[in-house]
Amino acid sequence: MNLRRLLSIVVKELRQLRRDRLTFAMIVGIPTMQLLLFGYAINLDIRNLEAAVLDQAQSVHSREIVAALAQTHVMNFRYRLDEPQQLDALLRAGKISAGLVIPPDFERRMIVRDRVPMQIVVDGSDQVTQQAARQLAALPLAGVLDPGGTSNPNQTVGNVEIVNFYNPERLAPVNTVPGLIGVILTMTMVLFTAMAIVRERERGNLEFLIATPVSPGELTIGKVLPFVGIGLIQTTVVLLLGTLIFHVPIRGTLLDVYVIALVFIIASLSLGVFISTLAQTQFQSMQLAFFTFLPQILLSGFMFPYAGMPWPAQWLAEIFPMTHFVRLIRGVMLRGAGVAELWPELAALGVFTVIVLSIAIARTRKRLD
């Protein structure tokens, strides 16, 4: 690896990019357009939300209610907790999307009916979860809650109160914008890298280059480096517009947001490099990029709830970098989590990068056949 050579490829790439007005416009245009288009979200019902139960009453009734809710399969009660703090911690780390809280004075509230007898705490950073919680609140629990049928006709207090953590006003852009960074980066990073590398082959530049001392590593890294910068610019554009237009909060640190974006950019660039080793023409590389792009958007949890997918789809989604990015960015921006709490997702991105890049490098030869 020769630094001067590497730098010269970066400079060359930037000079070419500067003259490629269309690509240049797309770098800023795509994020802006997408942000405005996706400003509105998609609502869907889901099942099997990861959830926890905090039953402080431990009465016959409370257990019946937990069993009845479990029967609906909307929530999958993974954890039985003793302390409210545990619930907060699980929610923050993204381990659960919802929690059922039954207060110690549950029996009394049931009889007096002065306060809502129980709560469902919901991770508002995922709007689909909010939807699910609303479904739950509407469940016919009357039979369980009021076995005698002596329901007070003047009852003004509902059975379940929904507490929406992180996105109390249920603003769609708050959910959409963080994931949108992922969509935009996936689209541009994978596509631009794959095309930029294949372009050299298609235009015949590669035939000249491979007859020089340039190494495949220098060429690949030199071509990919400018896109790291472009990815960070795009992230900034979305963050700026997101906060200015849609008032999306950034509850975690800005540094964490950029760390996550950087790791995701590198993972996406690796995918782009890999695609470039499969394609002979820019058109092929574009097709291949879209082939990886659609499932990532559909299965990552950005559009449709991860929890509602059949297991093969979930298994597939775990492979995609975007799935992990969506979890990470929602965690940091909306739940105020730190990178340290979310490290498994970051590690998943790292593993993806190492594997895909190794395959790509193994496939790169300094030859024409």
Added chain:
Amino acid sequence: MPGNVDRREVTMSQPRPQPASRHSPPHAAEGSDPAGPVPPRAGPSGDVAIRAHALTKRFGDVVAVDNLDLNVARAQVYGFLGPNGSGKSTTIRMLCGLLLPTSGEIEVLGYRIPEQAELLKRRIGYMTQKFSLYDDLTVYENLDFVSAVHEFDRPRAKRRIDELLDRYWLGDMRKRLAATLSGGQKQRLALAASVLHGPDLLLLDEPTSAVDPQSRREFWDSLFDLVDAGTTILVSTHYMDEAERCHRLAILDRGRLVADGSPQELMDRLPGMALLVHCANARQAQAALDGFSGVVAMAQIGAQLRVLAQDGDAVRERIAGKLQSTGIEAQVERTAPNLEDVFVAATHREARDRPRHEAQA
């Protein structure tokens, strides 16, 4: 000295061979170059730039290069002449390590190829058939990039680029995008880029296919300047006039080496004779002789008919007789063979398989 590659411009840790600048005139045969100081890695092949033995390349069922033997002496222009698809490009690509041979041995500048291809790449320049620099970079930026690829530091790169821009008449174009250059200018830029690092061997794959005759002449003058400075040049072409300017020539047909030698040798060795038919109607004469035994090929040259025939005065008599019996008043005389005759004769053996000729066989 505008035509000289400054050899000191080349970074190599090893001592380099002195330019073997005994510029052997065209048509002089090989071997006029007594081995100069032998470069350390060149081993026994001090005066040989390229040596290939039984070189073969298959793409699936297609044999692109078939059992090719090649010897190219240093500081010469060695030409590959052949029709499209004769294996010229494939051979050149194998010689610089861009393609893996299916079988055979290659030694270029003393390096075993493909094993030592990366070492070789520092000492060769390769000019592709299609313009392979960047259309969306300027002339200067392209050369600047190439100089960095060859690890030139800034001041040295600047000096070298200025020198090349001057030598290849690109001084006024330095800020022009490569895409906006004419065919001849693009080609000079490509040549400048491939000789920037002062290579010992220059491989040119049909370098003049998109260039007007004037530019082609200038281009060849530049090549001889490089040879004067000790560079070995391997060039493929399908132009006879270019082939004629090479010190030595290999005629390729369907992946096989069908003839090689200096252009003069090849013409002297022509297996057959060239006849010129003077008559009122050359087309009629051509029709009359079509398929006639002893006639290898014909071509109308203006009002005359040029016939490539099997050797011997008897053949000439028979042809004259045939024309007379057809009622064509004609004069048939021998003429000096040219390189096209050599080319047609060399590639003709293959042509005999073609169906049209089978009927007469």
